[in-house]
Amino acid sequence: MRDFKRSFITFRLVIALAYQDILAKYRGSILGPFWITATTAALTAGLGVLYSKIFGVGLQTYVPFIAAGLVIWGFISATITEGTNAFNDAAGILRQTSLPIPLFLLRVAVRNWIVLLHQVIIIIAVFLYFRVPFSAYSLMSFVGLALVSINLTWIALLVAILSSRFRDVPQVITAVMQFALFMTPVFWSPNKVAGHPLVTLNPFYYMLDAIRAPLLGARLDPKTLTVIVSLAIVGWIVAFLVYASTRRRVVHYL
């Protein structure tokens, strides 16, 4: 527990490290982090036109749907995938200092929030273009985002611990996230397969839904809310126990 508290105390360091990561990745490129924005924007436009034809849905409804879906999915998937290297990348620092281990987890989370901020531009642009009304419900998406972030952090923590112990895990996670992209209603509407276990048992569906539904002007489904809140509680208990039993070992795994 103290480790988590200390990690928050050093939040400035977390932000500095996360910011430095972004700078390092895009140094020397003209668009910088907006490259991700550009990529997602192109994907949104392309998939939006194509799939709205395939599914026979109007651009008016489909493009905002997929824009929100892609941006949110990118955030979920990147946080989990990058979680695999959260500790491995920090091996040098962890071996020599008493800096708390969860700090490097927060670094991944903050890094992806920064990326998300760049991506939000797409959602805003698309919504303005298609005149998607902002309502009181839209604000609920912030609640969704907060809950999803809480969930992502425990998933990333488990993934980070496992990846430092077992070097196969990063590959497994990458494969799983790729698979999950197609199994989760990012491109297609969950209404078409309502009630199917692929949707009802898919935790990613609920995370996606918690942010996307209110964004598109729907009410935050109480079921979604219940699922992600319980997922957050159970997940954090498990992650916390695993962390408590491995924290002394993590530095040796590296």
Added chain:
Amino acid sequence: MTFVRVSGLSIRFPVYAVDHRSLKKHVIGAAVGGKVMAASSGPPIVSALRNVSLSLEPGDRLGLIGHNGSGKTTLLRALAGAYAPDEGQLEIRGRIASLLDLSLGVDPSATGLENIRLRAMIAGLTSRQIDERMDEIAEFSGLGPYLAMPLKTYSSGMQARLAFSVITSVEADVVLMDEWISVGDAAFREASHKRLTSMVDAASILVIASHDVNTIRSYCTKVMRLEAGRASSVVDIEQLDDLIAA
């Protein structure tokens, strides 16, 4: 008041060889069961430190001697807080400066100035403290206009100068060092020696591991010998020769 108290400290490393890190091995091992498991049950464990005790008060300068692999670095890392004790207690009061690895946490594509900031934050300075010290650090490094260039364009000597300038700008009560740090060319070496000495003098406790008897003689008041993870008692520097002969 600053102090370092270690009692009955043991640190064991499970060595996760490539073999043991693979998930496949675990799964297959479990599926096959029996013999294979027995042959590779659990990672080999190295006892890096066994039942080490020591107590340091302000003014103490402890030298650690011993062969390679005797546990000197492990002890320093444990004191720095990186390794949690498997047995025993470890209590340190005071700000710790661990000068164990100069190249820690640097970003090769960032400029010298950015790296100073990053490195100083890892060392525990706040942004305000960094702002206050920036000029002094930059000046001491003597890198001038190069500070605005990415670190990857530096020679290894220049990188070491930069790192040295940053980590020695931190005030600390307890200084941990793995060999006396010596960087740069002849002129810088002299200046850096002075700077490091004044940092060490300002600190109340120094723990240094060294293979060089002269280093130990010139900076330490006490000495301890490590041998395969076991520590001798802490003795006065006068008895260094006896300790080496023992």
